[in-house]
Amino acid sequence: MKKQSLLKLAVTFLTLMFAQSSFAQSDYEIVQNFKAKHKEIEKQIKDASSLEDLTAVVTEIGRLKQEYVEHKELLDKSLYPVNYNRSFEKLNAAYVLRQGDFTTIDVLKTEVIELEQQVEFLNRINNELLIKIEDLKAHRKKDKKTIAELENLITDLRNSLRKRDKLVVDMMDNLMPPIMREKATLSPEDKSTVRREERKEDVLQNVKISIRDNIRFLEATSLNPDDIKDVQKQQGQFSETWKAIGPNLVDVYADKSSKAYLLKEIDSLFTQWYDKSVDQNVWRSISDEFKAKGINLKEFNYAEEFVHSIKLFIEDEINNLGVKSNDASKKTYVNFTDSTWFAIVKPMWVPYLIEGGLLTAKQKDEVEMNIEEWKSELYPSKLWLYIVIWLVIVIIIIPAVLLIRKRKKSDGKNNNVVNE
């Protein structure tokens, strides 16, 4: 056995000796081989999908350096514009940079877990708040205490939703590190780098919960224009982040079969949140302003319906003149115009509606023409009375005065004749 090993060793040694002497090596080939191995290591660094893969590359770099140290002089002259040392510096720099990526990804993964715990907590709080608001609205007593409680709950919920949405945006940010975000499509290695295995289904679920809660919030509350602008700003930020990161997140976290469906589902939730819910909230909030003053308008969800609803209400009021008491009609008019339209809707909502393209100036004028018509029916013009008074003056008083003056004159003349 020992003899056999010695023989093998001798054969190997002789083969090497023979190879050394019989095959002269081309400098060009040495340089080309070095370049190819260098390129291969660069690729390994770029393609490394974990810190472990990267650590293996360090050994490769060391081996290459050792293997070619005897050709340093040749490589220094031939690796134009770099040289032997510089080419290894480049490899080391690439290694450190890539190592940074993995460290960042690990830190981000830890942050995501913390963010998720906070999101989960806020999800629970928000859900409780939404249920309370819906409950209070359903059994709403008109006492001040309930209204104040409801308003406080809405404020709490709005703040909490904003906080939670920010957390979800941060979470999405952290789940897709910037280096991955820039890639149009992620390779399987990239996916395994960013993928977090534990509770991976929560990632996209949280996005959906966020949007759905916002929709529920808009459905359950009446907001003022400033609040709505806030909501739209928040929507914009959320939507931008989703556009930048969402498709990659779906690519990483969804099953192959459900990717298209999920993207479509989230897109449609955004549309529902962005277009439908906000617009509906605007019209409902306006309707609630009237309702708060005892004016019950027919439901409206867009400008034409709004104008038509007001027109119907005014026509009803005009038709009811004389049926209702005059005081009741006047009270309704004052509540509609002075307390709601001119005090709240026109100064607060109309500029927002016109600016947002939800109402045209012509439609606003149409509403005001209806109000004017209502006013003229309720407070009819008294011009005819003035004309009658003038006629009375002209027909009765003036001839009477003239007659009295004439009598006085004739009495004076008679007195003069008697004196004479």
Next chain:
Amino acid sequence: MKSAVILVLFLIGTFTACSVLTLTPANFAWPIESVLKVNDEGEVSEERYSFSFDAKGIYYEEFQDSLAYLDRELRIIRDVQGYYFITGVKFKNVYVFRAYDGAMVLNNKILISESGVQNPAFNQRSPHIELIDSDKKLKLTHQGIEGGDK
């Protein structure tokens, strides 16, 4: 005597005017050979040293075939003195050129193999150029094979 002095001065003046400024020493050696692909027009170009030339002539000279350059590679290296050594697969000769007045001018044609080399490569081994072909090694100068025929 006077006329002899004038003649000497005239000759000195003439030789002085004819002498050329020469910078020495100069080293033109490339550290490694370049392997250049011949394009469809028969031209080769070298990026690092920024030069190009028409190689059709060398193929015609070697193979007597005007299309022999198609899909071929030339191996080229420059020695310390500035001579270009050119050869390729199946070449029987190494061609030694000098750059002169916008052209590559043949200086020497060195026979290296009667049957043509199979896998040639040049190495810079100043002051000579080493030509290897598998197990065969030749030391070349612009004058010929060192220790062989000039």
